[in-house]
Amino acid sequence: MKLLLAALIAGSSVFASSSQRPLTLDTDLSFQSTIGEVYNSGSAPSYRASLVALHKALVSIPSVTGNENEVGTYLVDYLTERGLHAQLQFIPPSNTTSDASTDEKPRFNVLAWPGKTRNPSPKVLVSSHIDTVPPFIPYSASDDPPNADTVIAGRGSVDAKASVAAQVTALLDLLLDKSVSDDVKDVMLLYVVGEETNGAGMRYFSETWGLLEPPPTFKAGIFGEPTEGKLACGHKGHLACTIKATGRAGHSGYPWLGKSATEVLMRALIKVLDTDLGSSERFGNTTVNVGRIEGGVASNVIAEKAEARLTIRVAIAPQDKGANVIEERISDVLKSVDEDLEMDCGNGYGAVICDCEVDGFKNITVNYGTDVPNLKGDHTRYLYGPGTIFVAHGPDEALKLSDLEAAVEGYKKLILHALQS
Numbered sequence: 402m403k404l405l406l407a408a409l410i411a412g413s414s415v416f417a418s419s420s421q422r423p424l425t426l427d428t429d430l431s432f433q434s435t436i437g438e439v440y441n442s443g444s445a446p447s448y449r450a451s452l453v454a455l456h457k458a459l460v461s462i463p464s465v466t467g468n469e470n471e472v473g474t475y476l477v478d479y480l481t482e483r484g485l486h487a488q489l490q491f492i493p494p495s496n497t498t499s500d501a502s503t504d505e506k507p508r509f510n511v512l513a514w515p516g517k518t519r520n521p522s523p524k525v526l527v528s529s530h531i532d533t534v535p536p537f538i539p540y541s542a543s544d545d546p547p548n549a550d551t552v553i554a555g556r557g558s559v560d561a562k563a564s565v566a567a568q569v570t571a572l573l574d575l576l577l578d579k580s581v582s583d584d585v586k587d588v589m590l591l592y593v594v595g596e597e598t599n600g601a602g603m604r605y606f607s608e609t610w611g612l613l614e615p616p617p618t619f620k621a622g623i624f625g626e627p628t629e630g631k632l633a634c635g636h637k638g639h640l641a642c643t644i645k646a647t648g649r650a651g652h653s654g655y656p657w658l659g660k661s662a663t664e665v666l667m668r669a670l671i672k673v674l675d676t677d678l679g680s681s682e683r684f685g686n687t688t689v690n691v692g693r694i695e696g697g698v699a700s701n702v703i704a705e706k707a708e709a710r711l712t713i714r715v716a717i718a719p720q721d722k723g724a725n726v727i728e729e730r731i732s733d734v735l736k737s738v739d740e741d742l743e744m745d746c747g748n749g750y751g752a753v754i755c756d757c758e759v760d761g762f763k764n765i766t767v768n769y770g771t772d773v774p775n776l777k778g779d780h781t782r783y784l785y786g787p788g789t790i791f792v793a794h795g796p797d798e799a800l801k802l803s804d805l806e807a808a809v810e811g812y813k814k815l816i817l818h819a820l821q822s
């Protein structure tokens with residue numbers, strides 16, 4: 402039964418290895434709807450039960466950033482029980498200090514690869530993150546047993562445990578198919594902590610992995626985040642800034658005797674919002690979110706201090722300079738409004754370009770941050786995963802099983818493509 406279904410799927414033109422012969426897929430058909438036709442014909446992929454079970458287990462274990470120990474441990478057991486070599490990469494406490502909610506248990510990235518070799522030199526890195534945003538939301542599914550239309554909900558069901566489950570299933574399925582196992586030994590899985598806050602896990606991996614002798618180089622990195630089953634051409638960059646205004650306190654009946662920091666700040670923010678900070682064809686406009694404003698002490702006192710916190714989504718490349726350009730533009734706007742404005746920005750990055758030209762995939766661009774820029778190196782980058790960002794981080798986070806299963810096929814194609822290109 403299992404083998405027959407696997408053969409059916411592997412034999413269809415949709416899933417034939419794209420890198421060996423071009424897909425005959427009509428370009429107007431989306432990848433996911435084509436997968437849907439397979440379901441409509443009544444067949445389910447051979448891995449449905451194991452995929453659903455893995456996804457359920459991952460979603461059922463709470464892993465809000467800082468508390469990834471238990472889910473990491475589960476994943477290590479799962480991978481080693483299935484014949485992969487796994488390694489725990491502990492993150493030193495000094496590198497996790499900004500995650501205030503961290504529990505007492507150590508945090509670690511999970512690295513895994515086929516076979517027992519201790520020092521792999523993988524060509525392709527397949528990665529996602531095992532932390533989630535708060536609060537924890539329990540797992541639920543609309544049908545039992547599940548079918549292609551079953552809706553699966555819970556925190557992390559999309560972002561990003563759907564990617565984790567689909568990637569692991571894709572690799573195990575490729576290994577099961579002996580005809581590709583030689584290629585697949587060149588793949589490494591990496592599941593990191595801390596993506597939702599400061600990227601501590603991926604940044605630590607990036608720093609330490611590169612210190613090995615000889616330093617391994619990846620040809621490609623495949624990053625799992627919700628992209629609706631499309632291949633992302635990249636995502637906007639990120640810049641977080643605090644703007645402070647300083648005034649002079651006084652009686653509200655005599656505003657001309659003081660200087661209102663709140664008024665200065667408001668005028669400055671409006672001007673920043675109204676300024677074209679930079680756009681690009683691929684990413685659209687740079688956008689500014691004024692997420693938090695504080696200022697003054699009472700309604701009848703001229704405000705002496707005010708501050709605002711902004712998150713800016715940077716639409717201009719390159720990754721290493723785009724954010725600096727935006728920071729200078731905002732700084733110029735502030736200078737044009739008032740001399741008593743100060744700005745302090747964290748380390749930002751410009752728009753991140755990914756490769757989205759692979760046969761059989763539709764493309765998309767997204768506005769959220771990922772770990773893609775946190776992995777240094779000169780590798781081809783792919784950003785792909787099941788589910789949509791529009792439900793991620795919200796109370797109704799969920800996806801359809803058909804989308805989760807389509808992503809298994811998508812990852813298989815991407816892995817083979819990355820290995821052979």
Ligand SMILES: *[C@@H]1O[C@H](CO)[C@@H](O)[C@H](O)[C@H]1NC(C)=O
Pocket residue numbers: 495496601604605608
């Ligand atoms: C980790 O901490 C060390 C020591 O404080 C620091 O040099 C390094 O840059 C940090 N790495 C990351 C990824 O935060």
Ligand SMILES: *[C@@H]1O[C@H](CO)[C@@H](O)[C@H](O)[C@H]1NC(C)=O
Pocket residue numbers: 677680685686
């Ligand atoms: C980008 O900003 C310009 C004004 O600077 C505006 O006309 C345009 O509609 C914006 N585009 C989008 C996609 O919001």
Ligand SMILES: *[C@@H]1O[C@H](CO)[C@@H](O)[C@H](O)[C@H]1NC(C)=O
Pocket residue numbers: 634757758763764765
């Ligand atoms: C994305 O897909 C559209 C439609 O097929 C295509 O016109 C566009 O060139 C693609 N974008 C990139 C960056 O490849």
